[in-house]
């Protein structure tokens with residue numbers, strides 16, 4: 321007699337970086353292959369997976385709150401499975417299972433290939449008489465980090481959004497002293513260039529026109545004799561691909577070869593994220609960033625010479641242990657010198673197990689000082705951003721329409737330089753390109769209106 325079972329429903333909720341968003345798509349691919357139906361809310365799901373970030377303490381606190389909230393749902397439906405995946409799961413491991421006994425599964429970033437099997441294993445254990453008698457359900461932890469897992473041969477499950485994230489590299493071989501990533505994602509593992517190209521061709525055939533290549537230090541990619549510039553130029557030439565972006569590069573691997581590809585390939589967007597972290601050489605050294613302010617500025621010159629209209633963004637950490645006020649002011653100077661189009665700014669957050677946490681206790685900076693530095697940095701970087709964007713009002717831009725705007729009748733899209741523009745338009749045109757004149761800016765984003773001229777490139 322064959323038992324017919326209802327397909328199980330799974331829900332994946334993702335926090336954190338683009339790599340995590342891409343991992344969420346990977347997990348959904350594994351689950352769909354394993355016979356699960358993917359649903360869009362935890363209320364509908366038999367399996368709820370929270371895909372987490374560990375980069376700063378705040379990211380983790382937020383997730384812990386969310387997980388305990390989900391326990392409310394589980395009280396109504398005890399058969400529901402709650403899994404915590406990703407970097408925070410890797411970092412906290414078994415401790416998370418102890419602290420939150422209603423969590424059934426923790427799984428780190430190298431465990432997703434076996435996700436559906438692990439869930440079946442959990443189900444088998446739950447059905448065992450011993451487990452049924454116990455108060456606490458069986459819990460599983462999948463925390464092995466792999467030297468080789470690059471998820472080669474596996475399909476992401478993407479929505480029908482017009483842009484796609486393509487992971488080309490996982491893990492990180494750097495040891496920046498503040499950063500948890502190498503400990504929760506393991507060493508750098510690159511994916512086959514041929515497979516990446518095959519995936520991009522497939523996406524282009526299905527109508528995707530914009531791809532973003534992803535990796536922790538994406539431009540140090542190396543597979544066989546494929547360097548990142550070579551892969552980038554091949555991806556840029558795939559028929560149907562109109563826009564290529566990549567993130568996050570390490571400044572040291574911003575090479576003449578890379579900027580040449582950026583300058584020569586029309587589909588590579590005029591945009592670069594260049595995480596500076598600090599504008600002070602002593603701090604950069606103590607962060608183990610392996611560049612100086614001077615060499616960073618040379619990279620900026622290199623890129624701006626090759627691609628004059630490029631939009632640059634950065635990441636900055638304030639109040640790294642031992643950072644003096646004068647050293648912090650060097651960071652403000654760097655901001656004023658480079659004039660980044662956008663800056664992601666953070667207060668240093670100690671991460672257990674990273675080298676910076678072993679610095680002498682007296683070097684750790686009071687939170688009110690850190691807060692004041694952050695506020696000042698934000699003011700400076702927003703001021704610069706506002707000036708740059710105000711000077712761009714009046715420009716005519718190709719905009720890829722990504723989604724509905726906040727108000728009915730409006731759509732939101734991005735320019736090639738990754739600036740967000742809202743304008744009147746029909747949501748039926750999501751995925752299409754429009755020629756938009758930038759009419760005003762809030763500082764960070766633009767309002768514009770579409771013009772009825774045939775597009776030079778990229779319109780549909």
Ligand code: 5AD
Pocket residue numbers: 375376498499500595597635636637666667668669670671
């Ligand atoms: N504290 C604060 N910010 C951090 N980042 C990474 N680790 C930490 C930390 N411990 C920031 C860096 C990085 C970005 C993704 O997060 O700026 O580039």
